[in-house]
Amino acid sequence: MQLPEPQVAVLNAASATEETPIDRLAAAAELEPEAATRAVFELRDEGLLEVAERETVEYEPTDEGRTYVDSGLPETRLYRAAVGAGAGASADEDAVSMGQVIGAADLAGDAVDIALxxxxxxxxxxxxxxxxxxxxxxxxxxxxxxxALAALVADEAVDTVDNEVLDRLVSRNLAARRDRTERSATLTDAGVTALMEGVETAETVDRLTPELLTSGEWEDVEFADYNVEADAPAVQGGTTHVLRQAAERVTDVLVGMGFQEMDGPHADADFWINDCLFMPQDHPARTHWDRFALDTPPIDDLPADLVDRVESAHREGVGADGDGYHSPWSEEFARAVALRGHTTSLSMRYLSGERVGDLDPPRRFFSVEKVYRNDTLDATHLLEFFQIEGWVMAEDLSVRDLMGTFVEFYEQFGITDIQFKPHYNPYTEPSFELFGRHPTTGELIEIGNSGMFRDEVLDPLGVDHDVMAWGLALERLAMLTTGTEDIRDLHGTLADLEFLRGAEVTY
Known part of the structure; x- marks a missing residue:
C-alpha cells in the first residue's frame, strides 16, 4: 500500500492498544499539529484509524488572580484587618469603622467593592x-x-475542586475557562494489517506549479487527493460591525436626502448640552444621577452675549407671553463639563453660528455620534449609545414636514410601520415620540424623539426661521433591521459574537 508521507508517519506512530492524542502523534511523526490532524482524519476515512473525541475543560488564572495569590483575596484581607482592629461578633459591641478597616487592609478602588x-x-x-x-x-x-486559585497558579490539578468554586473564580475574573476538544487515534484491524503487509511512501505532489507545467513532469507525477469534507479549523475573518453598517447606511441615506454632517466634542459645557435647549438647571435629567459630570476645569470660551440671552430666556422667557422658569440659573453650572447626554449639543453649536458661522435657510444637518446617559441597563437601554441627530431649518415648516421626513427615511430601511405619539419636551413644541414594530416580537418599541424647536431655544441663538429636529436611536434601528431582541447583543461586554458574525441586515 502506498500512502502520502504524512499518513505513513502518523500510521507508524499510532498504537493498536491505546489511544494516542494527536499532539503526541504529531511529535512522534515530526509533523506540525495541523498536518498531523489532517493525516489522522484522512486515515480515518480510509478505515485505518479510529478517532475518539472528548470534551475537556481547562482553567488558568488571570493576572488579577495571580496578584491575589500573593497578596490575599480582598475579603480575606478585610477580615484580617478587622480582627487586627479589634472587631467582635456584634455590630453593637466591638464593631469598628469600615473606613478604618479598609485603610488597614490596604484596599483601594475596585478592590474595596470586591471585598465588601x-x-x-x-x-x-x-x-x-x-x-x-x-x-x-x-x-x-x-x-x-x-x-483553588493557588492550585491554578501552581499549575496543579483541580479535578477534585467543586465546579461551583471554579465557576465563581471565573465570574470574578480570577480565572479563565477554556473548553477544548481532545482527539485521540487508535489503529484499526485494517491499519494493523496494512502495517504488517508494508506501507510505502507515495511520491505525490499537492499542487500544480509553473515548474511542473514547463518541464512537462505534471503528466507523470501523482497528485495528492483532497478531502473537501475533512474537518478544518474555523477561521473568523474580520467584518464590519452591525452597528457600523447601520451608521454608514444612515449616513448614505441622509446625505442622499440633502443633509450635511455635523461633528463636535463628546465632553462639552452643560451650556451647550442643556442650557441652550431651554432645559431648566433643576431638571431631574441634569442631576448627578443622570448625567456624567467630569472633574475638569470649566469651559471659559462661551460666547458672552449668547450666555446672557440664554440666561434671560430661562429667567424671563421669550416674547410677550414668555414667562421663563423663575428657577435658579448659575453660569458656573452652565460652564461645567459633562459627557453629552444627546448630540443636540452639536445642533446648538451649529445653529448659533459658533461652529460654521451664520446659516441661511434652507439648511439640513445630521450626525451619528455616541452619547452617554446614566440609565439602568436592560434590553433597550445602555449607558452609552449612538444617536442619529438631525434638523432642518426652512420657512413655514410644519409637523407634517417632520412626519414626512421620517416616513421617507425609515422606508430606506424597509420600515413602513412608523407610529407617532404626542410627547412633552422642554425644547420642542409640538413634540412627539416615534415607535417602530419589532420584526420578531411584533411589539412597538420607541425609536426616537422629535419636534419643532421652541422660540425659547431659537431666539437666543439668533434663528428667526422654523427648525424641526429629532434624535433617533441607532441601536433601536439596528434592532428593527436585524431582529435582535436585546440591545446588549449588539455591543458591550455581553455582546453575542456569534450573532454579530452571522446577523443579516434586512435593508
Missing part, C-alpha cells in the same frame, strides 16, 4: 451603618476559592 461584596457572601461578618463586625468562627485560611 464577598465579605458578607462568605459569612465573614456584617456591615451595618458604616461599622463592621466579624464572625469569630469564620476561617479565611480554609477558603476554597483561595485554595
Amino acid at each position: 461584596a464577598n465579605f458578607g457572601r462568605k459569612g465573614y461578618g456584617n456591615i451595618d451603618s458604616g461599622d463592621l463586625s466579624v464572625d469569630p468562627e469564620a476561617d479565611p485560611e480554609a477558603d476554597p476559592e483561595a485554595d
Whole structure:
C-alpha cells in the first residue's frame, strides 16, 4: 500500500492498544499539529484509524488572580484587618469603622467593592451603618476559592475542586475557562494489517506549479487527493460591525436626502448640552444621577452675549407671553463639563453660528455620534449609545414636514410601520415620540424623539426661521433591521459574537 508521507508517519506512530492524542502523534511523526490532524482524519476515512473525541475543560488564572495569590483575596484581607482592629461578633459591641478597616487592609478602588461584596457572601461578618463586625468562627485560611486559585497558579490539578468554586473564580475574573476538544487515534484491524503487509511512501505532489507545467513532469507525477469534507479549523475573518453598517447606511441615506454632517466634542459645557435647549438647571435629567459630570476645569470660551440671552430666556422667557422658569440659573453650572447626554449639543453649536458661522435657510444637518446617559441597563437601554441627530431649518415648516421626513427615511430601511405619539419636551413644541414594530416580537418599541424647536431655544441663538429636529436611536434601528431582541447583543461586554458574525441586515 502506498500512502502520502504524512499518513505513513502518523500510521507508524499510532498504537493498536491505546489511544494516542494527536499532539503526541504529531511529535512522534515530526509533523506540525495541523498536518498531523489532517493525516489522522484522512486515515480515518480510509478505515485505518479510529478517532475518539472528548470534551475537556481547562482553567488558568488571570493576572488579577495571580496578584491575589500573593497578596490575599480582598475579603480575606478585610477580615484580617478587622480582627487586627479589634472587631467582635456584634455590630453593637466591638464593631469598628469600615473606613478604618479598609485603610488597614490596604484596599483601594475596585478592590474595596470586591471585598465588601464577598465579605458578607462568605459569612465573614456584617456591615451595618458604616461599622463592621466579624464572625469569630469564620476561617479565611480554609477558603476554597483561595485554595483553588493557588492550585491554578501552581499549575496543579483541580479535578477534585467543586465546579461551583471554579465557576465563581471565573465570574470574578480570577480565572479563565477554556473548553477544548481532545482527539485521540487508535489503529484499526485494517491499519494493523496494512502495517504488517508494508506501507510505502507515495511520491505525490499537492499542487500544480509553473515548474511542473514547463518541464512537462505534471503528466507523470501523482497528485495528492483532497478531502473537501475533512474537518478544518474555523477561521473568523474580520467584518464590519452591525452597528457600523447601520451608521454608514444612515449616513448614505441622509446625505442622499440633502443633509450635511455635523461633528463636535463628546465632553462639552452643560451650556451647550442643556442650557441652550431651554432645559431648566433643576431638571431631574441634569442631576448627578443622570448625567456624567467630569472633574475638569470649566469651559471659559462661551460666547458672552449668547450666555446672557440664554440666561434671560430661562429667567424671563421669550416674547410677550414668555414667562421663563423663575428657577435658579448659575453660569458656573452652565460652564461645567459633562459627557453629552444627546448630540443636540452639536445642533446648538451649529445653529448659533459658533461652529460654521451664520446659516441661511434652507439648511439640513445630521450626525451619528455616541452619547452617554446614566440609565439602568436592560434590553433597550445602555449607558452609552449612538444617536442619529438631525434638523432642518426652512420657512413655514410644519409637523407634517417632520412626519414626512421620517416616513421617507425609515422606508430606506424597509420600515413602513412608523407610529407617532404626542410627547412633552422642554425644547420642542409640538413634540412627539416615534415607535417602530419589532420584526420578531411584533411589539412597538420607541425609536426616537422629535419636534419643532421652541422660540425659547431659537431666539437666543439668533434663528428667526422654523427648525424641526429629532434624535433617533441607532441601536433601536439596528434592532428593527436585524431582529435582535436585546440591545446588549449588539455591543458591550455581553455582546453575542456569534450573532454579530452571522446577523443579516434586512435593508
